[in-house]
Ligand SMILES: Nc1ncnc2c1ncn2[C@@H]1O[C@H](COP(=O)(O)OP(=O)(O)OP(=O)(O)O)[C@@H](O)[C@H]1O
C-alpha cells in the first residue's frame with residue numbers, strides 16, 4: 001500500500017467512524033449511505049489483501065482489523081510482534097493491544113500502542129506543547145525539509161500527517177531517552193508509522209492498574225511519591241517535562257511504578273508555558289498522593305526541582321493557555 005492509498009484508507013476509516021452529521025434531505029442521507037457502503041466494501045477488500053501476509057488471534061471488528069493489519073504488518077515483518085492477542089484499552093487517541101513478540105524480543109508479551117488515524121486532529125491546544133520542539137519524522141530525526149515544515153505550518157492535509165507522525169515519534173524518542181537515563185518507563189522496542197511496541201507492564205496477561213485505581217498503605221504511598229518525584233527529576237535532567245502527568249498515566253505493579261504516555265512531552269527551554277505545565281503535572285501528582293495520606297506541597301516540590309536544574313520560575317501565563325475545564329488551571333487562574 002503506498003502513501004496516497006494509505007491516506008485515502010485512513011480517510012475512509014475516519015469517515016466510517018465519525019460520519020454522524022445530520023443531513024437535510026432524505027436523498028442526501030440515501031446518497032451518503034450508499035457511498036459509505038461502497039467505501040466499506042473497498043476497505044474490506046484491502047483488509048483481505050493485507051491479511052494474507054499477517055494473521056492474528058484477536059477477533060477484531062472489520063474496520064479495526066483493517067487498521068490493525070495495516071499498522072502492524074511492518075512490525076510483524078521485523079519480528080517485533082508475532083500475534084495480537086487482545087485489546088487491553090481503547091482510547092480516543094490510541095488503543096493498546098497485548099501481543100506476542102516475534103524473535104526480536106525476548107519476553108512473553110509486548111504491548112502495541114496504536115494511534116487512531118490522525119487522532120491528534122482533535123487534540124486541544126497541541127500548539128502549546130509544541131512550542132520549542134523540533135518536529136520529528138518517522139525515523140525520529142528532526143525534520144529538515146522546508147516543504148515539510150511549511151506543510152505543518154499551513155496545516156495542509158499532508159502537513160497534518162507529518163505533525164501526527166512527529167507526535168508519535170516524540171513519544172517513542174522520549175521513552176528511549178528516559179529508559180537509557182534509568183527512569184521507570186516501559187522499555188520501548190520499536191516504532192513504525194502509527195504504532196509503538198513496548199514492554200507490557202502487567203502480571204501475566206493482566207495489565208497493571210493505573211495508580212489512580214490503587215489504594216496504597218501510608219508507607220508505600222510515601223515511598224512511591226518519592227519515586228515519582230525522582231522520575232520527574234530524571235526527566236528534567238533530560239530536558240523533558242511530561243506534560244500530562246497524573247495518577248492516570250502511572251502504572252502500578254509489584255510495589256513499583258511506570259510512567260507512560262509521552263507524546264505531549266514539553267521541553268523546558270524555549271517554551272514560555274514550561275513552568276506552568278511542570279507545576280500542573282506536580283499538582284496532579286500531589287492531588288492523588290494527598291488522598292493516600294501523603295502530605296505534599298506541589299508548589300514547593302516543583303519549585304525546588306525546577307530551580308535546582310537551573311530554570312527560572314515564570315509565573316506569567318497567557319490566558320489562552322488556561323483550560324477552564326481543568327480544576328488545576330482554574331486554581332492557577334484564581335491565584336493570578
Ligand atoms: N506498556 C503498557 N503496559 C500495560 N498497559 C499499558 C501500557 N501502556 C499503556 N497501557 C494502558 O493503556 C492505557 C492507554 O495508554 P496511554 O495512556 O499511553 O494512551 P492514551 O492515548 O493517553 O489513552 P488514554 O486517553 O486512555 O489515556 C493506559 O492508561 C494503560 O492502562
Ligand SMILES: [Mg+2]
Pocket residue numbers: 248249261
Ligand atoms: Mg493516558
